[in-house]
Amino acid sequence: MPGLVIVGAQWGDEGKGKVVDLLAENADVVVRFQGGNNAGHTIVREGQEFKFHLIPSGILYPDKICAIGNGVVLDPGILLGEIDVLKRRGVDVGNLKVSANAHLIMPYHVLLDTAGEVKLGKLSIGTTRRGIGPCYADKALRLGIRVQDLLDEKILRTKIRAALEPKQQALRELSVRRRKLRREAGEEPGREGAGAIEDAPDPRLDLHTMTEEHVSFGHRLEPHIADTAHLCWEALDAGREVLFEGAQATLLDLDHGTYPFVTSSNPIAGAACVGAGIGPTDIDEVWGVAKAYATRVGAGPFPTELEDEVGRHMLERGHEFGTTTGRERRCGWMDLVALRYAVRLNRMSALTITKLDVLSGIDPLRVAVRYRSSEGAVFDEFPYHQSILHSAVPEYEELPGFEADLGACRSEADLPPQARAYLDYIADLAGVPIRLVGVGPDRDQVVWLGGEPGLKAA
Ligand code: GDP
Numbered sequence: 001m002p003g004l005v006i007v008g009a010q011w012g013d014e015g016k017g018k019v020v021d022l023l024a025e026n027a028d029v030v031v032r033f034q035g036g037n038n039a040g041h042t043i044v045r046e047g048q049e050f051k052f053h054l055i056p057s058g059i060l061y062p063d064k065i066c067a068i069g070n071g072v073v074l075d076p077g078i079l080l081g082e083i084d085v086l087k088r089r090g091v092d093v094g095n096l097k098v099s100a101n102a103h104l105i106m107p108y109h110v111l112l113d114t115a116g117e118v119k120l121g122k123l124s125i126g127t128t129r130r131g132i133g134p135c136y137a138d139k140a141l142r143l144g145i146r147v148q149d150l151l152d153e154k155i156l157r158t159k160i161r162a163a164l165e166p167k168q169q170a171l172r173e174l175s176v177r178r179r180k181l182r183r184e185a186g187e188e189p190g191r192e193g194a195g196a197i198e199d200a201p202d203p204r205l206d207l208h209t210m211t212e213e214h215v216s217f218g219h220r221l222e223p224h225i226a227d228t229a230h231l232c233w234e235a236l237d238a239g240r241e242v243l244f245e246g247a248q249a250t251l252l253d254l255d256h257g258t259y260p261f262v263t264s265s266n267p268i269a270g271a272a273c274v275g276a277g278i279g280p281t282d283i284d285e286v287w288g289v290a291k292a293y294a295t296r297v298g299a300g301p302f303p304t305e306l307e308d309e310v311g312r313h314m315l316e317r318g319h320e321f322g323t324t325t326g327r328e329r330r331c332g333w334m335d336l337v338a339l340r341y342a343v344r345l346n347r348m349s350a351l352t353i354t355k356l357d358v359l360s361g362i363d364p365l366r367v368a369v370r371y372r373s374s375e376g377a378v379f380d381e382f383p384y385h386q387s388i389l390h391s392a393v394p395e396y397e398e399l400p401g402f403e404a405d406l407g408a409c410r411s412e413a414d415l416p417p418q419a420r421a422y423l424d425y426i427a428d429l430a431g432v433p434i435r436l437v438g439v440g441p442d443r444d445q446v447v448w449l450g451g452e453p454g455l456k457a458a
Contacts, residue, residue, distance in 0.1 A: 005246065005269040006287050007348075015355060016041065019436065020057040032056045032069055033274075034247060036105060039052075055068070062092040067096075073105050073136060097231060099229070115177070161207055288346055289351075303371060305332040333368055357438070374393075406419065412449055423449075436448055
């Protein structure tokens with residue numbers, strides 16, 4: 001029965017939130033399966049803007065179960081903050097379920113993330129510094145703290161102590177570095193106060209304080225803690241629809257993306273099985289979400305990047321600033337070499353193209369169809385070798401642009417012929433049908449291609 005996975009087909013921020021929000025209408029359960037609170041989803045509903053970093057986009061429907069799966073890492077303070085904001089805005093969060101097996105981002109993870117990035121200097125990955133990478137690292141090291149640990153103070157304290165110990169060296173280095181920075185900034189205390197500040201342990205890392213704080217998080221989260229895999233099975237076995245919501249995107253996948261400039265989890269469709277606790281045959285469809293152009297946040301290869309007025313047009317018209325960080329996104333042409341790779345890797349059954357409206361006024365439009373390496377070799381397929389990708393020069397096809405504002409288009413016939421031709425070209429080279437096109441940020445600013453909206457029937 002219908003299990004549908006939604007994945008980002010590029011480098012993230014494709015507008016997955018809106019697509020999940022639309023498809024959630026037909027689903028009974030919406031579950032996030034990886035990532036942390038570095039995912040930023042923006043949904044505009046009746047003029048109201050909602051930003052989510054952790055909670056699945058389906059939360060705006062009171063009758064849907066909205067789950068944070070075991071594959072997600074979560075900062076309990078941030079999750080409770082999001083719950084509070086939603087409650088204040090009148091959203092019912094009773095159906096929010098959090099996997100007891102999801103791992104917790106602890107204060108030392110956030111500190112280590114920052115320390116790691118500072119240490120890498122120019123080689124830094126551009127993480128959001130929210131502790132997500134160190135949290136996944138602890139999970140693999142079997143030093144992680146899980147949501148269920150919040151419910152038992154004794155276990156929690158023992159596990160925090162065990163996790164803290166091996167980090168003391170790195171955290172000591174961090175504190176030395178912090179003091180050095182403070183001195184350089186002229187904030188060094190006078191002779192008298194120096195000893196006191198240097199010796200004072202960071203209150204964020206105090207075992208007792210951390211345990212107490214997390215026990216109280218546990219009390220507040222308890223009504224939401226559940227066996228989320230079981231919830232998915234129940235729904236799937238009863239023939240109800242389950243939407244698996246990916247965060248970040250294919251080219252940021254830890255194994256298959258542009259390593260090391262990637263996220264610390266697997267955003268590809270296959271990871272929905274691990275991160276939600278379902279089997280591969282529970283997945284009926286995989287929809288990829290891609291922008292009509294391309295963007296990337298942070299460092300790493302981006303062959304079709306534009307540093308000219310067309311890129312500026314995309315940045316400004318597309319409001320390409322990160323939901324979580326506010327960072328300016330790098331913008332460029334649609335890259336069909338990378339998109340074909342994403343289609344195959346996820347075995348997508350359909351594509352959604354968002355933000356087509358942003359391309360109005362750009363003429364001609366260009367799409368990358370192959371790369372050429374610095375030695376002149378031609379790459380029709382996405383190259384696995386990092387050095388080739390870093391120096392790859394894209395070769396483009398030109399297509400006629402369109403002037404019209406697409407914001408009011410609601411059917412295929414409303415789209416200018418050049419826009420339709422652009423979509424046809426993408427679908428043809430990607431090898432999958434485009435089912436949904438975004439023509440503006442609002443929920444109703446979409447064009448469904450080839451039928452009614454929905455899951456199987458879409
Ligand atoms: P996500 O993380 O993939 O959900 O993407 P974000 O939410 O970070 O970024 C998507 C942004 O684009 C949001 O501000 C959306 O409101 C907006 N958006 C989504 N679809 C469209 C569209 O078709 N056109 C325009 N102009 N904006 C869109």
